[in-house]
Every structure is written in structure tokens, then in C-alpha cells.
Amino acid sequence: MSSTHSPHLLFSPKKKSNNNENNHSFSYEVISTLESTGVHFRTSIDPGSYVPAHLHHAIEIIYLLEGNLTVIMESSVREYHAGECILINSDIIHSTKCTSPNKAILFQIPLSFLSLYLPNADQLVFNLENPEESAVRRTKLDIFKETLVQMQIANDIRPEGFILRFNSLLFEILFQLYHNFSIRVVHGNQTQRDKDRARLDTILNYIRQNYKQHISIEEIANVAYLQSGYFCRFFKKCMGITFLEYQNELRLSYIYQDILSTDDSIKDILERHGFTNYKLFRRMFFEHFEMTPTEVRKNRNAT
Template identity: 80%
Template sequence: MQDLHSEHLLFTPKRKKRASDISESNNFSYEVISTLESTGVHFRTSIDSGSYVPAHLHHAVEIIYLLEGNLTVAMESSVREYHAGDCILINADIIHSTKCTAPNKAILFQIPLSFLAIYLPNAEQLVFNLDNPNNSDIHRTKLDIFKDTLLKMNLVNNLRPEGFSLRFNSLLFEALFQLFHNFSVRVVHGNQSQRNKDRARLDVILDYIAQNYQRHISIEEIAGVAYLQSGYFCRFFKKCMGITFLEYQNELRLSYIYQDIISTDDSIKDILERHGFSNYKLFRRVFNEHFEATPTEIRKKRRKKL
């Protein structure tokens, strides 16, 4: 359980193998998150030794309560750095990326929309927000109570006392009640049926890219996977992901390359070849844009911290 966000997003009803660790899976585009039958959600303490996860989405509300360190999150055209004590909420099906350049520790809490829908009708219409635009004392108090509930959930989850499910689920439903009453609004989307179709099509596209990112994938090939004409596919992908298909491929490759740079002594040339990044000049430019350093400098910084 090394990284915070490298899950390939999809929910399964039983405890199965997760694709959350970079070392275990080559899937980043949408998260595969297993849930416990006894709880219906995914909840754990996450320790991230360093990662870059490109644009991805998940069919769940995701909450990250940073206990130690920092995390940079890009979401809806904004980039923000969060610090220990911050609580981050990412709504379902929102495209976002994350970057952790130094170790951090957090509570990771993911709530499938399918689970919410059991208790809240039309759960897909709910939009949650933990931010406090008016900086009110009432909002801060509510947020402090919510964080305290997460800490209690984390303690029970780590200790696993006898009767774990009873205690954890009581806290789980308290947290969900707080989210619903204190931090949500209902937004009715114009064409939910079309949104669902687009989401399903995007899942197929992202899954195919994740399985084949190490080789060249032409526009014609990936458009055929989605049963779309090339021109329409390009517009569809850019609308959904906020970047072009080619940019996304390079972002995905970069995420694996960064992990290998900080966790192995392999040559940069070998790492690039392993993950299909053939244009070294482009790689240097993209890498510097994200990390404001060269791969060699990143390695030196990591070794000094170890």
C-alpha cells in the first residue's frame, strides 16, 4: 500500500486484489478499489513514498485526510498543494491528478456511488464540498467533527477489535450523515443517461490505454476501440479528460517512469524504453514541467532523504 492514488478505479463488492500499488499494476486511468463486504467502502491508512498519478477518475467520492507531509492535487483546472491537517474531497467522476514528491501519510476513504445510492436516492446528483468559502466558525466546527470521526474510524480499522464491523459501521454511517447534512448540495444534471453512456465509453478507452501504454497506439486504433470516428474520438477524449489523447499517453508513461526513477538504479534510457517514451527531448521537457528538476536531480534528492 505504497501510493495514495494509483488505483485503477472500479468497485467490486468483495475483497479482491487491488491495483493500488504502482508495483502491482499498470492501470492508472480509473481506479479499481476493492471494498469489504462488512463495510461497503474502501478505508485505509495510506503511506506514499513518492508518486505522480496523471489525470484519472473514479466512480466514488474520495476523501483524503493528510496526517503527515504534502500532496499536490490538480482538479477542474486548478492546482493546489495540501498539507498535514488538510482534508481533501474529490467528487465522483471528477478528473484529477496527484503528485507526491516526498513521503506522506493519510487516511484514504472512498465511497462508491452505488453504496451511497442504497441509502440516498439519486446519489449521483449530490455534490460534496469540504471547503469553507466564508471561513465561518460553524463550518470549521463541523469540519473538525468530521475529521475527528475519520480519526476514530482509522483507529478502529487499524486495531480491528472484536466486533470491528459493529463499531466501524456505526462510525461510517455517522460520517456519511455528516457529509450529507453538512457538506452536500443536490445538482440535477440535464441528461444523466447520456452522462452514463459517456462514462462507460471512457472507461473502455482508459482501460485499453492502461493495458497498452508501453507501445504506440494510433488514433485510428483507439478510436476503433470506442467505435468512434477518429475526429469525433479526439473531441470526445479532450472534452472528458481535459487533455489530448497523445498528451494523456505521455502523462501515463511519465507516472511509471517517475516511480522507476525514485525506486530503482536503472538507467534513464532503460526506463524510458521500458515504458514506451521514445522521444527523449519531449520527455525532458515534460518531466521538468512537472517536477522542476532533471531525473538525476530527483534521484539525488531522494537519496539524501533516505
């Protein structure tokens, strides 16, 4: 991927495994960039996933076509249903949970791309939801959703001259976002914000690459060129949870997907992803999914 923002992680299920080999039956995928546009767009069919707290330097839009999706954003938890459209602004910490299959249009607009056409794009905040929603705003949102669907049709079918059609719809939806769903907010000390964002990117990338192993506070603090005490405060301030909690959340997301997509034993799956505290795992798992791993598998086999 050519853009520099942190990728949004998606699960891609593969063939079930009936042995104990140390092979992953799924992979985290990066939403593909359309080379002719610089944005990320795809139809997502999710059989079940948990994506822990993360951020990316892009506006993310999820239009649910079927099923439900739970989104935790800035300490607010909400379940979205088919027909609803979710917008997550750039650099907003969020997580998602899908406990039953859903289908959605998934669309990311990197801030670097938006900045090519809108001055000071990093000062724009977008909002599709409005507590005082009027008939005019509902009409604008319906038009916005229909434009997304037309983009999906063009992207899925890829007719001759596809890129002309897709790009015309892309710029139409950017125009709608800018005029109908944005406000301008000037952030203080943008230089420090950019520095903190770059540092957090380095930290999260290192954790993703090494999450199976024990990572000490000293080790991860050195990656960020910070003293241990300052690192802990910095990470909690940025992510809303401690470093250890985040590492376990990331492990849990992989474990949950392996439970859904393989027949490997729970013990083998936990070892594969570096989760050594079984009691803590069971507590975290039940808190997130309100079921035991065995019950999740029974539900999977029943569908």
C-alpha cells in the first residue's frame, strides 16, 4: 500500500484447519488502494471479527448492508444495523466487533488524498449523524448512501471505462461530505499532534509485529525513545487503555478469529498467539462476547 496511514485491519477467513500445525487460518488484510484514485473501497463480507482499538490517518465510512456491527469510539459504544452508515474521523481511536455475519461497503479516504483538493483538510470534522435531524438532512444522507451504492456497483462489476465512472462518483461523494456533513475545527499545537501521531504509529506497528511475544515496558518504551514512566502515561492518554491491556486485546482479536475459522484446540490457539494467562483470557473473552469459546463454536456450527 502506497499511503502512509496506519491500516485498518480486516479479517479474511480461509479454509478450516483440522490439525495442530502452527498455521494461520486467516490473515489481517489491508483495504486495497485503487491505484487510479488513492482511496480504499471494497465490499466487505465479515463472518465474525473483533478489531481492537486502533486509528488511521483517513476518514472511514462503513455502510452496513446486512447484519449488525458494534463500534466503540471515544468511550461510546453503539450497535449499528443494516441501512445505517458509520463515519469515523481521521485519528479517532475506535474498535469494532462483529459477532454474527454482516455485509458492508467499506470506504477509507486518506487525509493525504483529501488534502490535495481541500485546503487544511486536517481541520475538517465530518458527521453523518445529527440529533436534530431534519427532513432535508435525511434526504442528503439518503443521497449519500445511494452514491456509495453506485460506487459499489461500479467497483464490483468493473465495466469498460470503470475508472471514469468510479472517479466521478468519488468526487461527487467528497463534494457531498464537504458541503453537507463537515465543520471546520482549528486544533491547537498541530506540530505536537503530528509528532505524537507519528510516535504512536511506530509503537502500534511494533506491537502488531511482535504481539505473540512478551514485550516489556522497557522494550516498547525504547522503541518510542521514551522513558518507561512517560511511555505508560503517553500510551494510556492516546489509546485509553494500558499497554498490557492493548497487547491482550490484540491477541484476543486473533484468538477469536481462529476460534471461528479453525477447529484447533483452544489451548493451541492461545499458545499460537502468546496468551499465557488462561483465567484472564476466559474473563476477557466472556466480557467481550458474552459467551464461552465453546459456545461461540457451537453457534458457528449451527449457522
